[in-house]
Amino acid sequence: MSEALARQLRSVGIRDERVLTAVATTPRRLFVPSFLLEEADADRPLPIGHGQTISQPYIVALMTEWLRLRGDERVLEIGTGSGYQAAILARLAREVFSVEIVPDLATRAGKALEDAGIENVHIRVGDGSRGWPEEAPFDRIIVTAAPARIPDALVAQLAPGGRLVVPVGGDPEHQLLHLVVKGPNGELEAREILPVRFVPLVSTDPTPRA
Numbered sequence: 001m002s003e004a005l006a007r008q009l010r011s012v013g014i015r016d017e018r019v020l021t022a023v024a025t026t027p028r029r030l031f032v033p034s035f036l037l038e039e040a041d042a043d044r045p046l047p048i049g050h051g052q053t054i055s056q057p058y059i060v061a062l063m064t065e066w067l068r069l070r071g072d073e074r075v076l077e078i079g080t081g082s083g084y085q086a087a088i089l090a091r092l093a094r095e096v097f098s099v100e101i102v103p104d105l106a107t108r109a110g111k112a113l114e115d116a117g118i119e120n121v122h123i124r125v126g127d128g129s130r131g132w133p134e135e136a137p138f139d140r141i142i143v144t145a146a147p148a149r150i151p152d153a154l155v156a157q158l159a160p161g162g163r164l165v166v167p168v169g170g171d172p173e174h175q176l177l178h179l180v181v182k183g184p185n186g187e188l189e190a191r192e193i194l195p196v197r198f199v200p201l202v203s204t205d206p207t208p209r210a
C-alpha cells in the first residue's frame, strides 16, 4: 500500500479525500519496473521502458482531482503507459477505457492491473488521438501525453457536461495542462491549469494540420 505517498501528496496540496484514498490503497510498486521498486513510493516520474515514464504521483493526483469523479463515470484515458493512472481512475469511476500506442506497454499494464485486482479497466492498442469511437461518449477524458493541439476527436467524444484534462504543447519546455468543460448544450469552456512536462502524443495521422 502507499499511505506514505498519500501523506506526501496531502502535504503538497492535494485535497480531494477520495483521490488521496485511491493513492493510499493502490500499490504503485506493481506498476514500476522491478529494478526501481525502492523508488516506487517517491513523488517522482520513473522510466518504464520504450522511452516512456510513469507520471509523477503529484501530477496523477492533480489531474484526477480536476476530473472531479463521483463514481459513476465512464472515463477515457489516452496513454496507458504503466497503468498506474488507470488504476487510480478505476477506483474513482465506473469504467475506464485506456488507449496505448506501444503494444508491449499495453500488455504489461494489463498484467499489472490484473495483479492489483482491478477489473474495470479496458485497454486497447492504437493511436489515442482518435479516441475510442465505439465506446464514446465519455463523461471524462484524460490525456497523459502531450499533443501540439487538442485532437478534435477527443472533444467530439466528450459527453455534454463532461470534462477533459490534457497537457498541450509541441515543445516539452512550454506545455500547459488544460481543462476543457463541455456544457449541457455542447458549448466549450477551456482554462489553463499549470505548466507541465509530458512525453509527446505520437500521431499516426498522415494529414498535416494547420
Ligand code: SAH
Pocket (backbone or CB within 6 Å): 052, 053, 054, 055, 078, 079, 080, 081, 082, 083, 084, 085, 086, 099, 100, 101, 102, 105, 126, 127, 128, 129, 144, 145, 199, 200, 201, 202, 203, 204
Ligand atoms: N498514464 C501513464 C503515463 C503515460 S506516459 C501512467 O500512469 O504510467 C505516456 C504514454 O502515452 C506512453 O506510454 C506512450 O507510449 C503513450 N502514447 C504516446 N502517444 C500515444 C498515442 N498517440 N496514443 C496512445 N498512447 C500514446
